[in-house]
Amino acid sequence: MGSESRKTVSRYTTKTEKGSHSFEISGYSLAKGMGVGRFIRSSTFAVGGYHWAIRLYPDGVTEAFKDYVTAYLELMSKDAEVRASYDLSLLNQDTGSPVTVSSESTPRVFKSSDTSRFGPQGGYSILRSELELDESCYVLDNYLTIECDVTVVKQSRVRDSPAEYQVEVPPSDLSDHFGKLLLDEDGADVTFSVGRQTFRAHKIVLAARSPVFRAELYGQMKERTAPSITIRDMQPSIFRALLHFVYTDSLPDMEDLDHDEYSEITRHLLVAADRYAMDRLKLMCQNILCQYMDADSVAATLALADQHNCDGLKDACIQFMATSDEMDAVVETQGFADLKRACPSVLVDVLEKRSKFGKA
Template identity: 50%
Template sequence: MPRHTTVSTCTAETEHGDHVFEIFDYSQHRGMGNGEYIRSGVFSVGGYDWAIRFYPDGFSGISKDYISVYLELLSKDTKVRASCDLRLVDQSTGLSASVTQEGPRTFDSGNSSRFSPNNGKFMNRSKLEASGYIHESNITEQLGNLLDSEEATDVTFCVGGETCAAHRVLLATRSPVFKAQLYGPMREAKEQLVIIEDMQPAVFRALLRFIYTDSFPDMDDLEGGANREMIRHLLVAADRYAVDRLKLVCQSILCKNIDVETVSDTLALAYQHNCDSLKDICLEFITGPNVLDAVVATEGFKNLKATCPSALVDALEKSMRPRKARRVYSSCA
């Protein structure tokens, strides 16, 4: 009998795509807080939607000295087999260099595998800022040096027995409160030495550092609780001097450090200084499942009852909303 030979082939259909995510004013994004990100526009490759996430202060605590960058699958209820190559473009030459590659592997929209890579340490921040990938002015570094050198300062602050020298025009540019104090009809406008009441010297120095450089001083030597307390004091200082960006950054950091022991104090702070987003997150935490009883047992909750009863009213209303919704639903069934 004749012998027949058959042949079949399997060819994988692939589609390639490139997306350029250009980030302007990198220094303005730095300081958003660990875990905070900006996202690129949505782009489509292979019939699926994707985006790039950029974390200027790192994705998590272990990557706080790095920037974190991820490709994210946005299409819902799907699995896609794909590869990705995340690259940086040298601003002086226009040439790109691969930083991390991954795949081919399966992206599942239903779990964390929708992100690539699985490592948050994309590039050390110091290395990035010293490279040609960022084309920015070093003015913040120069202003920080100006603050440290005290060269050409024209006002001195006395805070808790310590003195800090600064430049009136720079403070007035960044803070409307300082502008009113140092250039308006107030007594401080005519004096070379200004007394600052009710503020710790370290907090005031950190406030000045942020005003000059748009960044925090190094707080690595502070323990977790002391670090959190410094951020709270800085939020109060930012509100006092209307340094809005510092206030937002402090809120972002506190939002990520809420627990049973601290939430009441943080909630009281949010009410006292009109921090709506921080307030909402604290209320959401308190009214979560199996949390309220533990919060009520803390010393912070007792202080909250005494100093900010309106917070308790809001928490009670928030906890009752789901119950009301369920009653309405059952009555219509």
């Protein structure tokens, strides 16, 4: 009997995750003079499951570097050790293009417990006079922007695999199946009356997605035994969008809507998400409203954020109003009048932050 030969294969797999962050310093001239060794830091941003920040010393790290501006990338996660590479750059305010000033293209170990948490470890330093040259366009209209791209090396592993066969696995279609379940109403066991429209749904799905629905449908509330539940103070289109998210974890297609219609529906959907304690939907709505923010809408959005405890959206609105050159247009809106009447304390935050940026 002849001998058999069998070929095997092992594969070493390394994955990376990339992310970037822009640190905008508005009122750059006000940051100067804070003192040697004092720094300002960007908000933290997540890449590869770790938190990072950009640190800037406007007056230098030490006396020897008092004529320099120094910047670092900093690993902020506690008790962390991670391999990563990065690219630190200054934005040319005239062209909008980043200019690399420091980078490490080969991944190295960052440890939160020692100075290796910084990149570069000695910091990137540039003469203040060179940074502020009109020809460099790094500082324009009192703005300075530092950008950083970070690439984190994820956990590597070796696995055995057959040499000759592979089975391709398609992406998850769970949301498609649940979306079809909602449309077909197969096995639906609860009815909602919204305006003049009715919606059929499944108690177990609603309860799994929302603690409020769970209390209404399986708790001691009267809705548990009611043949039909009436939803007040909500438009049918908003409840339909809410159900779509419940079943698919995504927003319905709204590409045919214009800017104002899309923003208005998102506002109502944020209120619905807050009402039913659906945190991810609430955050998604906040993110959309941040992207669609302008002078006409910012005051109304700020009032909405304050009313529904949307801290991220609230901070974004205050930042917009504190740094905007269109404050006169903001003040003329009905949203500002409503904000002044309903949430006067919020305007104090706006005025305090605006004064820091030297806006009149």
